[in-house]
Amino acid sequence: MDATHEGLTGAxxxxxxxxxxxxxxxxxxxxxxxLPDGQESLVFGDVNQFADLNHQxxxxxxxxxxxxxxxxxxxxxxxxxxxxxxxxxxEHAITHGECVTDAxxxxxxxxxxxxxxxxxxxxxxxxxxxVETGESLExxxxxxxxxxxxxxxxxxxxxxxxxxxxxxxxxxxxAVTVTGVARDPVTGAVxxxxxxxxxxxxxxxxxxxxxxxxxxxxxxxxAVVTDASHPEPAGPSGGGTAPSSPFPGPxxxxxxxxxxxxxxxxxxxxxxxxxxxxxxxxxxxxAE
Amino acid sequence: xxxxxxxxxxxxxxxxxxxxAAIVAHPAVRAELPVEFSSSFPVPTLxxxxxxxxxxxxxxxxxxxxxxxxxAPDRWWALDQSGRTLVLxxxxxxxxxxxxxxxxxVEISPPAxxxxxxxxxxxxxxxxxxxxxxxxxxxxGLGKPGRAALLEHLSVQLVGPALVWYRPLAPDxxxxxxx
Numbered sequence: 001m002d003a004t005h006e007g008l009t010g011a012x013x014x015x016x017x018x019x020x021x022x023x024x025x026x027x028x029x030x031x032x033x034x035l036p037d038g039q040e041s042l043v044f045g046d047v048n049q050f051a052d053l054n055h056q057x058x059x060x061x062x063x064x065x066x067x068x069x070x071x072x073x074x075x076x077x078x079x080x081x082x083x084x085x086x087x088x089x090x091e092h093a094i095t096h097g098e099c100v101t102d103a104x105x106x107x108x109x110x111x112x113x114x115x116x117x118x119x120x121x122x123x124x125x126x127x128x129x130x131v132e133t134g135e136s137l138e139x140x141x142x143x144x145x146x147x148x149x150x151x152x153x154x155x156x157x158x159x160x161x162x163x164x165x166x167x168x169x170x171x172x173x174x175a176v177t178v179t180g181v182a183r184d185p186v187t188g189a190v191x192x193x194x195x196x197x198x199x200x201x202x203x204x205x206x207x208x209x210x211x212x213x214x215x216x217x218x219x220x221x222x223a224v225v226t227d228a229s230h231p232e233p234a235g236p237s238g239g240g241t242a243p244s245s246p247f248p249g250p251x252x253x254x255x256x257x258x259x260x261x262x263x264x265x266x267x268x269x270x271x272x273x274x275x276x277x278x279x280x281x282x283x284x285x286x287a288e
Numbered sequence: 289x290x291x292x293x294x295x296x297x298x299x300x301x302x303x304x305x306x307x308x309a310a311i312v313a314h315p316a317v318r319a320e321l322p323v324e325f326s327s328s329f330p331v332p333t334l335x336x337x338x339x340x341x342x343x344x345x346x347x348x349x350x351x352x353x354x355x356x357x358x359x360a361p362d363r364w365w366a367l368d369q370s371g372r373t374l375v376l377x378x379x380x381x382x383x384x385x386x387x388x389x390x391x392x393x394v395e396i397s398p399p400a401x402x403x404x405x406x407x408x409x410x411x412x413x414x415x416x417x418x419x420x421x422x423x424x425x426x427x428x429g430l431g432k433p434g435r436a437a438l439l440e441h442l443s444v445q446l447v448g449p450a451l452v453w454y455r456p457l458a459p460d461x462x463x464x465x466x467x
Contacts, residue, residue, distance in 0.1 A: 099322075111324070168312065173323060
């Protein structure tokens, strides 16, 4: 994740992908990448920037270790410009009765949250969010590509390829933030996602679509999604709420009539040839 | 993290696998259950005065490369036989399912060598449950070998020492299995 270009927004690239209608999307960075398996990919999302927001869970003064949901909330709040420590968020959740505080086994087992509680904590901090149930990986991808903060409830066993943590197989027993989407540059098919995982402290990890299918969709497709898109750091038109998605589904928000964005789209498709440079005033958008 | 390629598995869901999904996905459960907790496999029981499926959940510790550690359940719930209607949802502190519960922790380290093998073990459990549950609910049918096979598979391949919480959750079912 090191080839960010500034000449092409996610909305612009998505507009030409696989014939998708070029509706205005929230602006997220888009870059050409090579996936771990060698495939080329168009990656949508602030993966690099948001990677800095993640850390190993359990860094709080209360000794709470099982707080992946709250650390994910801290991550999303950081995406929206709020710099908080894990202790800040845990303290808030304790004060407002939004996390487990009396688990058997002692404080190390405290800090757990339901998706509803995660959304509530985000709401408390002024980042309205809600819980949604996705029915496909496209539903999840759509939210990330529109610049929403996303916390996915996943099965740690399937995510980590560790049979120890699969449990009953339908258990979503871990929370991670989803910061990027990898799409096939030619077909637009979802190849995978980038996540921040407080369970191991690793950030910007690529997870294949097959793994996410089992770990997230197969365990209910639950996600906490912010109502608004990320603030626009350097976009052409500033921040705002997300307009409609070209990918219909339960995740797709309604178009905002007050959306101030307007985008221009490449007149030719730069993506039918994965490494074809995009001509334009900004030069080659794939170049660093 | 490197790409983890897990083959997409699309087996025909058995009644038990659908039930397992339903008992974890019930909206009331989802609204309350911390994601960090561990949910049990559902087991059939008649203890609530009707055929039902019961499950419990409690604190869990997951550290990569280490066994799963579970502590005593703090909640339990049950759906009716169809898997659609919530019969009960209770915190153990308010409505215990047993007078005494082993506090834990217990360590769970399934013998399956990998995720694919573990999934096979889950599928085998589902097939055994599909045979056993109707017989249990009607108190008829399944012979001792079938009951013993289910008990051994559940305890050895999947839940291990956590059986100390499954038995008091559905004492009638386990008594039937061991009869």
